[in-house]
Amino acid sequence: MAIDAHRGDAEGVTWRIADARSPSLASRLAGVDVLVHADDDRSPDTPPVKRRADNIRAAQTVLTSAAAERVPRVILLTSTMVYGAAPDNPVPMPEDAPVAAEMGGGLIGEFAEIEDLARLARRAHPGLSVSVVRPAPLVGPDLDTLVTRHFAAPRLLTVKGCEQQWQFCHVDDLADALAFVVAHGVDGKDGAIAVGCEGALSQAEAEEIAGMRRFELPANFAFGTTQRLHRVGITPASADEIKFLVYPCVVDCVTLREAGWRPRHDNADALRVLLEARAGEHALVGRKVGRKEATITAAGAAGAAVAAIGTAAAVRHLRKRRKG
Numbered sequence: 001m002a003i004d005a006h007r008g009d010a011e012g013v014t015w016r017i018a019d020a021r022s023p024s025l026a027s028r029l030a031g032v033d034v035l036v037h038a039d040d041d042r043s044p045d046t047p048p049v050k051r052r053a054d055n056i057r058a059a060q061t062v063l064t065s066a067a068a069e070r071v072p073r074v075i076l077l078t079s080t081m082v083y084g085a086a087p088d089n090p091v092p093m094p095e096d097a098p099v100a101a102e103m104g105g106g107l108i109g110e111f112a113e114i115e116d117l118a119r120l121a122r123r124a125h126p127g128l129s130v131s132v133v134r135p136a137p138l139v140g141p142d143l144d145t146l147v148t149r150h151f152a153a154p155r156l157l158t159v160k161g162c163e164q165q166w167q168f169c170h171v172d173d174l175a176d177a178l179a180f181v182v183a184h185g186v187d188g189k190d191g192a193i194a195v196g197c198e199g200a201l202s203q204a205e206a207e208e209i210a211g212m213r214r215f216e217l218p219a220n221f222a223f224g225t226t227q228r229l230h231r232v233g234i235t236p237a238s239a240d241e242i243k244f245l246v247y248p249c250v251v252d253c254v255t256l257r258e259a260g261w262r263p264r265h266d267n268a269d270a271l272r273v274l275l276e277a278r279a280g281e282h283a284l285v286g287r288k289v290g291r292k293e294a295t296i297t298a299a300g301a302a303g304a305a306v307a308a309i310g311t312a313a314a315v316r317h318l319r320k321r322r323k324g
Contacts, residue, residue: 003028004039020058026065034182036075037062042107042138044146044236052110059114067125075131075181076118078111080167080194082134085247087162091200092252096189106238118191131187133178136196136251137244139274140171146237150245151271152278156212158203158246159219165200165248168270173197173263180261188255197267198257200250209271222246 002008005019018028020039029035039058041051059076066074083093084100099115118130137147147168150156158164177195180186186193207214227239265273 001032021054021061023061023065025061026068029065029069029071032066032069032071034073034075035062035066035071036178036182038077038178040077042145044144044149048106048236051107055110056113056117059117063117063121063125063128063130067121067128070127072127073129073131074121075133075178076114078114078132078134079107080134080136080196080249080251081108081244082111082115083249083251085244085249087159087247089248089250091165091248092167092250095192095194095252095254097251106241108240115192122191129187129191131181131191131193133174133181134192134194134251135174135177136167136169136194136249138171138174139168139270139277141273141277143171143274143277146241146245148274148278151210151212151274155215156203156207156210157222157242158214158216159222160216161219162247164203164206164246165250166203166206166267166271167196167200167250168265168267168274169196170263170265170270170273173265176264177256177261180256180259184259186255186259186261193255194251194253195256195263196251196253197263197265197270198253199267200248201267201271205268206271209268210275219246 001014001016002010003016003018003020003025005017007015007017016028018025020037037059040055043051062076063074065071082099083089083097099112115132118132121128121130138145139148174195177193181193188194201209203214223239223242226235226237226242229235230238
């Protein structure tokens with residue numbers, strides 16, 4: 001059975017029409033044993049205030065509706081981003097590693113708040129089992145994220161003194177993992193389950209597969225420039241989110257492995273899927289651009305490239321504001 005605001009095209013599915021953000025959701029949960037909430041927005045282009053409001057409201061409505069209708073179990077989706085990205089992260093981190101204390105804004109903050117809601121729901125509704133599934137960065141056809149845009153840039157941003165390690169999760173593997181969790185009643189420590197490809201790709205391996213070169217900047221310069229561009233609305237990526245593109249966040253998916261589940265895709269396969277999906281697109285610092293701008297930027301040195309991104313984007317931004 002599937003619940004959505006609109007009937008989908010999946011075959012062999014019984015559809016119940018309801019918006020995950022509407023109190024009417026509760027009336028559509030009769031006979032549900034496990035409710036998997038996957039109706040979230042991860043798009044870099046959605047206005048942050050709207051995206052946050054919609055994502056948090058949906059999680060709240062799902063949890064309160066399930067509790068009211070005595071649904072035994074709810075599964076929410078967040079991300080391995082809740083572990084935080086840092087230059088000294090072990091590779092891999094244990095699945096039961098503590099969630100990063102300072103999550104910042106953007107999607108990271110939304111995922112952290114959703115996990116807080118899950119913890120509160122467990123205490124407030126003892127009869128309701130709440131799990132969170134944390135996929136690594138998702139790849140698949142038609143997915144548009146900061147990670148896919150990172151690989152649509154002329155070169156791959158890196159920071160001095162740190163070698164990135166890449167872990168991905170194919171959307172088909174996530175769907176299989178969710179089905180496995182439901183069918184086998186799998187749950188992790190404190191209700192958290194990580195999903196992703198096994199192991200990690202080094203930065204050099206990722207560059208070889210992508211056929212791309214890196215440009216390296218000092219961390220303070222890269223994050224400071226990004227934050228200034230983000231603050232004035234030029235780029236969707238905050239400095240906190242850029243950290244996940246240059247610092248490792250690789251998680252050992254021990255709960256699913258010990259339960260007998262394995263992903264069908266490895267990180268190299270997943271990266272190739274990502275590259276195929278973003279073919280023909282161009283982006284700089286998480287912001288989609290035209291081919292000409294990307295080509296001009298690629299011709300410059302690393303420091304000049306970031307300066308060019310900021311200058312060109314700022315000029316266009318101010319022109320649009322004046323025209324408006």
